[in-house]
Amino acid sequence: MxxxxxxxxxxxxxxxxxKGGPFTKSDVQxxxxxxxxxxxxxxxxGNCMEWFDFxxxxxxxxxxxxxxxxxxxxxxxxxxxxxxxAAAFVVRxxxxxxxxxxxxxxxxxxxxATTMILMACGTFMIGFIPxxxxxxxxxxxxxxxxxxxxxxxxxxEYGGATTFIAEFSPDRRRGFLGSWLDFGTFVGYSxxxxxxxxxxxxxxxxxxxxxxxxxxxxxxxxxxxxxxYMRLKLEESPAFQKQLxxxxxxxxxxxxxxxxxxxxxxxHWRVLLICVGxxxxxxxxxxxxxxxxxxxxxxxxxxxGTTAExxxxxxxxxxxxxxxxxxxxxxxxxxxxxxRWAAIGQIVxxxxxxxxxxxxxxxxxxxxxxxLATLLAGFAAPSAATLPALFPTSVRYAAMGIGFNFSVxxxxxxTPLVTEALVHLTGSSLVPGCYLIVSGLIGLVAVHFMPExxxxxxxxxxxxxxxxREAQELISTSQQLQTIRExxxxx
Numbered sequence: 344m345x346x347x348x349x350x351x352x353x354x355x356x357x358x359x360x361x362k363g364g365p366f367t368k369s370d371v372q373x374x375x376x377x378x379x380x381x382x383x384x385x386x387x388x389g390n391c392m393e394w395f396d397f398x399x400x401x402x403x404x405x406x407x408x409x410x411x412x413x414x415x416x417x418x419x420x421x422x423x424x425x426x427x428x429a430a431a432f433v434v435r436x437x438x439x440x441x442x443x444x445x446x447x448x449x450x451x452x453x454x455x456a457t458t459m460i461l462m463a464c465g466t467f468m469i470g471f472i473p474x475x476x477x478x479x480x481x482x483x484x485x486x487x488x489x490x491x492x493x494x495x496x497x498x499x500e501y502g503g504a505t506t507f508i509a510e511f512s513p514d515r516r517r518g519f520l521g522s523w524l525d526f527g528t529f530v531g532y533s534x535x536x537x538x539x540x541x542x543x544x545x546x547x548x549x550x551x552x553x554x555x556x557x558x559x560x561x562x563x564x565x566x567x568x569x570x571x572y573m574r575l576k577l578e579e580s581p582a583f584q585k586q587l588x589x590x591x592x593x594x595x596x597x598x599x600x601x602x603x604x605x606x607x608x609x610x611h612w613r614v615l616l617i618c619v620g621x622x623x624x625x626x627x628x629x630x631x632x633x634x635x636x637x638x639x640x641x642x643x644x645x646x647x648g649t650t651a652e653x654x655x656x657x658x659x660x661x662x663x664x665x666x667x668x669x670x671x672x673x674x675x676x677x678x679x680x681x682x683r684w685a686a687i688g689q690i691v692x693x694x695x696x697x698x699x700x701x702x703x704x705x706x707x708x709x710x711x712x713x714x715l716a717t718l719l720a721g722f723a724a725p726s727a728a729t730l731p732a733l734f735p736t737s738v739r740y741a742a743m744g745i746g747f748n749f750s751v752x753x754x755x756x757x758t759p760l761v762t763e764a765l766v767h768l769t770g771s772s773l774v775p776g777c778y779l780i781v782s783g784l785i786g787l788v789a790v791h792f793m794p795e796x797x798x799x800x801x802x803x804x805x806x807x808x809x810x811x812r813e814a815q816e817l818i819s820t821s822q823q824l825q826t827i828r829e830x831x832x833x834x
Contacts, residue, residue, distance in 0.1 A: 347820065348677075350795040351514075355824055358800075365821040371814045372805040374513050382511040383520055386504040387527030388570045389459050392563060393497055394528045394633075396466045398535025398659075399559040400428060402652055404638050404759075406556050410474045411483045421642055425760040427487055428634070431494030432756025435748040438498020440604075443744025446503050447737065454740075455503045456574045461496030463567020465489045470560030502743030509731035510739075513809040514800050515674060521727030522670025526663060528723070532633055533659040535559060540652040607734075607742045614733040617793045618746030621730065624686060624786025625722035626755030631775055632658060632715050635759035642763075643772050644701060646708075654709055658716035665717065669724035677797045678725040679790055685721025686787040692718065693779035701772060722786075732796035735803035754782070 347355075359365065400407070407427075408420030415423060438458075446454040468489040475482045504524055512520040538559050546555045607615065632655070640651035673681045692714050699711030734742040758778070765774045800806040808814045 348795075348798050350677075351798045352824070354799045355821060356828060359821060359825050359828060365825040366806070366818045368814065368818065370805060371817055372807050373811060373814050374511060374807055374809055376809070379511050379520070383508055383523050385570070385574045386455070386508050387523050389455065389462075389500060389504055389527075389574065390524055391527035391531035391534070392459070392466075392566045392570050393462055393493075393500055394531035395535040395566065396462075396493065396531075396560070396563055398532035398633065399539055402536050402539035402637050403556050403559070404428065405641065406551055407486075409552055410556065411486055413475050421638060422760070422763060423483075425634075425638075425763055427483065427490055429757050429760045430487055431490040431497070432752040434491045434494040435498040435752045435756070436745070438495040439502060439741075439744025439748035440498075441495075442499025443502060443741030444604075446499065446506070446740035446744075452507070452574065454499055455507060456571060458496045458499045458503065459567060459571045459574055462493055462500065463563060463571070465492035465496065466560055466563035467567070468492070470557045470563075498744060498748045502747050503740055505727040506731045506740050506743055508727060509801060510736070510804065511807075512728075513807045513813070514798055515813075516809065517728040517732075518673035518678065518725055518797060519667065519671040522667050522673075522724045524727040525723040526666050529659050529662045529666065533656060533663065536637075536652060536656050536659065538562065540649065540656060543649060543652065604741070604745070607738050607745060611734060611738065611742060613792075614794075615742060615746050617789050618730055618733055618743070619750040620785055620789025621682070621726065621793065622747050622750035623754045624682070624782055624789065625719075625726050626751050627758050627782035628689065628715070628719050628722055628779060630755045630758040631762065631779060632712075632719055634756075635762050635775065636712070636715075638759070638763070639766075639772075639775065640700070640708075643766055650705070654705070654712045657709065658712040661713055661716045662720045662723065665720040666724045669720055670728070673725040673728065674797055677795050678729045679793060679795050681721055681725050682729075682790045682793075683787070685718050686783045686790060688721065689718045689783035690780050690787070693783065694773055694776035697773050697776035729793070729796060732799065732801055733794070736801065737803055739801075739803075 362370070404424045405421055408415070408424040411427075412420045412423040442454050442458060466489075469486065472485045472489065473482055505521065508521050508524055509517060542555045542558060543551060636655050636658075637651055640646040640654070641648050644651075669681060696711040696714040699707045699714070702708055702711075730743060730747065731739055733746075762775050762778055765778070766772060806817055808817060
């Protein structure tokens with residue numbers, strides 16, 4: 344009892360007041376380990392595929408500019424390529440608005456299988472689009488359509504995957520298990536960027552422009568089939584199957600009779616703003632490192648392409664190494680301390696990191712990339728556990744779709760385009776560092792107001808445990824808390 348975290352104790356006391364007595368066996372959900380492993384693996388694989396494509400597009404941005412916008416200058420080609428990249432994020436909120444409520448009504452598993460199909464189709468399609476030299480302006484138009492299809496499907500992907508994993512995970516391990524989702528993110532990015540780096544090493548410049556750039560997009564087809572197979576084998580999450588406890592079931596029935604979006608904006612606007620702030624903090628850094636840094640080094644710092652690609656790839660592998668450990672740390676010390684120290688670190692270290700990037704050789708630029716990658720891991724690790732915990736089960740998927748995708752569309756996906764434009768406007772190569780400082784300050788405000796959710800049962804869901812022993816421990820704890828509650832105020 345003495346070691347019970349304050350936020351867990353407060354939430355259990357709240358539930359005991361609503362229930363009117365201690366927990367029984369039927370009040371606690373024991374997670375089946377094989378189901379949990381399949382859920383985490385299938386969700387992470389979907390993110391892996393999404394970010395495989397992202398890594399490919401980021402590393403091929405300059406090549407795609409030459410293939411689809413050959414009449415423009417080098418800088419204009421890069422801006423046009425990033426604008427097409429950003430267009431996918433414009434439709435992400437539409438995907439969230441469409442798939443979010445659907446996931447709350449028909450189930451998480453069905454929607455996640457659908458988003459996997461659409462994502463694979465969009466990526467595979469890019470590999471077959473003829474260049475501008477063959478079909479003229481239809482080429483960039485088709486590229487834009489494929490990117491928007493990817494964006495629409497992705498609008499339902501991350502919110503659904505985080506919701507799915509969170510609803511499968513035992514309360515004490517949600518940070519660790521949720522971090523595997525973003526582990527898949529950075530493994531996928533690393534695979535995509537490594538493949539492009541290998542192609543650049545093996546092929547000549549004319550071969551890359553002629554056909555080499557298509558290869559990574561075509562590889563996504565088989566990956567999509569594997570991911571779809573795994574997601575079709577999943578069962579629905581326990582929280583969605585059980586829905587809600589008796590108190591929150593009444594709330595859900597009342598909410599379902601209204602327009603779901605109105606409910607989210609009127610009743611959950613505070614945590615929706617917190618969600619937007621946390622997503623901004625994570626994704627500005629994320630897209631700065633993964634989306635902009637490769638082109639920043641080659642086009643602004645005029646670094647050798649292979650050197651730039653390898654440096655960012657090393658940074659992504661460092662994130663892969665760190666992220667699961669930081670996820671576990673967030674279970675032990677809380678989500679807020681991990682976010683807070685990463686945000687403070689970004690405010691202090693962003694500009695020095697870009698100063699190191701401007702240095703010659705490998706060592707100092709590599710150190711700059713590692714600093715940014717470490718900060719990124721600090722934001723990524725707790726996100727999949729923190730964001731779903733902000734919202735109740737009845738509106739979780741839809742609310743995540745709104746908060747996450749609007750923030751990514753407005754601030755994350757536009758980061759490469761806006762930063763590139765600011766660098767050309769100001770002539771300063773340190774602008775990206777200043778941009779990260781601003782995002783760190785905004786994120787720090789969001790962290791200040793976010794509720795601590797480490798170890799706390801999800802809102803509107805039963806407490807989740809990993810074994811019958813943990814279930815009995817929780818029941819015994821509830822009996823002790825009930826005795827304290829009945830005996831009067833705590834001293």
